[in-house]
Amino acid sequence: MLYKYCNLFYLKELILNKRNIHIALNGYIPSLLTGLKANGINPNQFLHSSYFKKLDLYNPDKYIPSILLDELLISMSDKLGVDCLTTEFNEHFKATKMGRISRHMYQSPNFLSFLETVIKYQKYIRTNYTARLQTQGSISKFSVKINGNRNRGQLISEEIDISRILDAFVFVGGVNFTPIELGITASSTYHLEALFPKGNYTIRLNQDESWILFDTALLSKEIPNILGEPIKNEPDKQYNTVFTIERLLESFKSGRIPKLDEIAEMFNVSRRTLERNLQFEGAHFSEIKKRYLQRKSYELLNDGKLSIKEIANQLDYSNSQNFIRTFKSWNGVSPNEYRIKL
Numbered sequence: 001m002l003y004k005y006c007n008l009f010y011l012k013e014l015i016l017n018k019r020n021i022h023i024a025l026n027g028y029i030p031s032l033l034t035g036l037k038a039n040g041i042n043p044n045q046f047l048h049s050s051y052f053k054k055l056d057l058y059n060p061d062k063y064i065p066s067i068l069l070d071e072l073l074i075s076m077s078d079k080l081g082v083d084c085l086t087t088e089f090n091e092h093f094k095a096t097k098m099g100r101i102s103r104h105m106y107q108s109p110n111f112l113s114f115l116e117t118v119i120k121y122q123k124y125i126r127t128n129y130t131a132r133l134q135t136q137g138s139i140s141k142f143s144v145k146i147n148g149n150r151n152r153g154q155l156i157s158e159e160i161d162i163s164r165i166l167d168a169f170v171f172v173g174g175v176n177f178t179p180i181e182l183g184i185t186a187s188s189t190y191h192l193e194a195l196f197p198k199g200n201y202t203i204r205l206n207q208d209e210s211w212i213l214f215d216t217a218l219l220s221k222e223i224p225n226i227l228g229e230p231i232k233n234e235p236d237k238q239y240n241t242v243f244t245i246e247r248l249l250e251s252f253k254s255g256r257i258p259k260l261d262e263i264a265e266m267f268n269v270s271r272r273t274l275e276r277n278l279q280f281e282g283a284h285f286s287e288i289k290k291r292y293l294q295r296k297s298y299e300l301l302n303d304g305k306l307s308i309k310e311i312a313n314q315l316d317y318s319n320s321q322n323f324i325r326t327f328k329s330w331n332g333v334s335p336n337e338y339r340i341k342l
Contacts, residue, residue, distance in 0.1 A: 021267050021277065022066040022128040022148070023244050026251070027099060028160070029072075030058045032092040046075040051266050054256045060099030062251035065266045066128065070153020077156060084191035086159040093160050095168040101125060111172045112219035115142055127244055130209075139180060140216045145209035150185075158185045162210045163195050169212060170197060172221050180213040241277040242288060249292045257293070257316035260285045294330055297323075301339055308335050 033043040047053065049068060056062045064072075073085060082088045096102050101121055108114040115133050122131040128147040134140065144161050146154055162184050170177050178199030185207055186192060196203070245263060252258060263285075264271040278284060293315055300311045312323035327335050 021241055021244055021269060021274070022126065023063040023247055023251075024066050024069050024126040024157075025098060025101060025124060026057060026060050026062045026064055027101070027125070028060075028093050028097040029064065029069075030060050031097045032076075032089060033057060035089065035092050041080070045079060046072055048075060051262075054253060054258070055251055056253050059251075060097065063247045064251065065248070066126065066148075067268055068266065069157070070151060073153050073156040084159060085156055086163045087191060087194045090163060090195065093163045093167075095164045095171070098125070105168075106223060108223050110219065111221045111223060114168070114172070114223055115219070123243070135216055135219075138216050139213055140219065141211055141213050143183075143209045143211035155185065158210055159192060162192070165210060165212055166195060166197065169214065169218075172223060173214075173218055180215065182213075183207040183209070183211040185210060240281050241274065242281055242283045245274075245278075245285065245288055246292065249289065254314040255316055257289070293326075297327055297330075297335070301335055304339070311335070 036043050047057075049071065051065075051068060052072070055064060055068075057064065076082075077085050080088070086093055096106065098105075101124060104121060105114050105117050108117055115131075118125075119131045119133060122129045122144075126146065130145045130147060132141075132143050134143075142165065144165065146157055146161070148154070162182075169179070178197050179201050181202045181204065182196065183204045184192070187206055189196070189203055189205070248263065248266075249257070258266075260274060261271050264274045267274075275285070278288075296315060297311065300306055300314060306314070308324065309320045312320040315323060317323040317326070324334055327338070331338060333341075
């Protein structure tokens with residue numbers, strides 16, 4: 001009985017500790033940083049944490065810890081002295097500014113498929129994200145929610161969410177699109193009015209999630225593919241700590257492979273918390289890192305443009321001999337021998 005109680009206590013502790021271990025797609029961040037720079041504003045003034053310099057923030061398909069995204073949005077809002085980032089820089093928060101995810105959505109044949117794609121890939125957008133579509137006769141409801149304790153940074157993200165939702169609906173429904181009802185998490189519409197479609201409809205404040213009621217007929221509308229060729233579907237994955245760390249490893253700049261201590265610090269949790277979460281999922285950081293280094297090694301060797309020394313540097317090995325020795329333990333041949341056989 002005591003053993004069962006200890007296991008239940010351990011499980012509860014794991015669930016509580018995982019609340020901060022979330023990542024968000026860079027998505028709009030590259031467009032926003034580049035846009036600020038083009039307007040004479042140095043984006044580095046908003047990047048206080050040393051980890052901002054290690055992450056690849058200019059690639060929309062990479063990821064950022066949610067806690068760092070909150071810090072970035074708050075810093076921008078404060079230093080720029082703006083009441084609402086979303087209205088001031090709305091052109092950077094479009095639904096088309098989400099990298100690969102945007103290309104998935106905009107290759108959808110119709111709006112129903114579009115919204116279902118958002119739901120399917122919701123955890124690729126943000127790991128603590130929930131998107132839902134509910135249909136009842138002639139009225140449908142689409143909603144998105146950022147799960148977790150609400151803070152100022154999350155409130156800014158929720159304003160960005162409603163902006164992106166409306167952008168997609170206006171794109172499909174046309175400039176004269178009017179929702180039946182709109183729900184927002186903000187306590188006032190004062191700074192958001194410029195984002196809302198014109199028309200006579202109810203806006204509900206202080207909601208738990210952002211949502212829109214609309215005419216079900218809109219789901220049958222066709223969507224032109226405005227973002228180029230379709231891309232392959234992502235494999236189905238379980239959105240857990242392993243998924244989060246795998247995505248984060250891919251988001252560091254070349255030559256920077258973080259240790260588990262660094263990743264824990266980024267999420268503001270202890271190393272032990274991360275280790276226990278991974279253990280609960282039957283995984284170890286060393287194995288996750290090994291898979292990443294193996295995959296990246298093959299990718300860089302297949303490319304053929306970099307020397308072995310340059311590849312070793314990109315993968316954060318202390319010298320090329322260490323890389324050669326490790327690669328041979330994985331593959332049975334040296335990197336050069338592997339290249340010759342390509």
